[in-house]
Amino acid sequence: MAEKKIKIVISGPYAAGKTQFINTISEIETVKTEVKTTRSGEKEKKDYTTVAMDFGRIKIDDEHTLYLFGTPGQSRFDFMWDILGKGMVGLVVLVDSTDPATFHEARRIINYFESRYPAPFVVGCNKQDLKGAWSPDDIRTALDLGEEIKVLPLVSVDKQSVKNVLLVLLDEIAKYI
Secondary structure (H helix, E strand, O other): OOOEEEEEEEEOOOOOOHHHHHHHHOOOOOEEEEEEOOOOOOOOOOOEEEEEEEEEEEEOOOOEEEEEEEOOOOHHHOHHHHHHHOOOOEEEEEEEOOOHHHHHHHHHHHHHHHHHOOOOEEEEEEOOOOOOOOOHHHHHHHOOOOOOOEEEEOOOOOHHHHHHHHHHHHHHHHOOO
């Protein structure tokens, strides 16, 4: 039987944890397109930034493989969202739970993908292990998401946490197959 390739896009605002999410779960070394961060306001948050995409892979079983494509977070690279969105069957939108200033951008990303590449999606509320993290319920309210959308706690450096987000997304995808 032919292998089923499942394309999942990981998106979210700048510094939400997309690269780390893929690094934590990928069975191959993550393919990254990072450059040194030079812009004011960005370099204070992290040293490197994704400019095209991150790529990772997880073999679920003999028949199914997840291909994870991480988008850049800055709007100046949002042309990549269109390239990566083509053919996706699911979307994870990551939110930095400690940075409510980025929630508006997260909503913009959700709107973008819903309007151009409608697919099941979940929201991963990253950095739940840090002081000041908003709860998933509060983030749901801030993003104005209905109860049918799964808004999940996440710590992107924890493999089980990342795995849980992907399993919930796969359950959502299965409803449409």
